[in-house]
Amino acid sequence: MAVALEQTVNKEIVQRMVNTFYAKIIKDELVGSFFTDRFGDDIESKVWKEHLILLSNYWSMLMLGENDYQGRPMAPHFDMPGISRKAFEQWLFLFHETVDEIYIPKIGEYFKNQSNDVARRFMLNLGL
Numbered sequence: 001m002a003v004a005l006e007q008t009v010n011k012e013i014v015q016r017m018v019n020t021f022y023a024k025i026i027k028d029e030l031v032g033s034f035f036t037d038r039f040g041d042d043i044e045s046k047v048w049k050e051h052l053i054l055l056s057n058y059w060s061m062l063m064l065g066e067n068d069y070q071g072r073p074m075a076p077h078f079d080m081p082g083i084s085r086k087a088f089e090q091w092l093f094l095f096h097e098t099v100d101e102i103y104i105p106k107i108g109e110y111f112k113n114q115s116n117d118v119a120r121r122f123m124l125n126l127g128l
Contacts, residue, residue: 005104009063013102015056017111019043021098022052030090034080062114073118074125085128088119 006013023043026032032041039047058073060066077083092115099111 006102006107007104009103009107011056011060011064011066014059014063015052017098017102018056018059019052020102021095022048022055024094024098025091028090028094031087031094034083034087038076062118063111074122077122077126083126083128085123088123088128092116092119 022035026036026041026043039045039051042048043052054069054071057066057069058071061069095115096108096112099108099115102108103111
């Protein structure tokens with residue numbers, strides 16, 4: 001039975017999307033170690049739960065104009081040895097795949113455009 005795609009964006013659905021996405025990320029051969037080296041591979045751990053809340057707040061800020069995000073999204077990426085354009089491309093592929101699994105195409109495109117902008121800015125700031 002197919003799961004109905006979400007037709008709206010709210011904080012709870014953004015959180016589900018982020019959790020689903022990072023569950024994929026930590027298993028990915030190319031990008032997983034960037035996250036598991038820092039947070040471990042147990043996505044149910046306290047450190048991961050805190051990080052997922054931070055990331056959910058970030059995406060809620062971008063998508064909903066929420067102001068719960070307290071952080072500096074670029075800073076941790078300067079301390080990731082081996083980060084590459086290819087890693088960002090894989091991150092985007094998995095993000096887009098997850099968005100397609102959760103949202104109707106119209107909303108999904110908005111998420112994809114935002115993620116493309118985020119990746120572009122990060123790569124530019126990292127000199128990739």
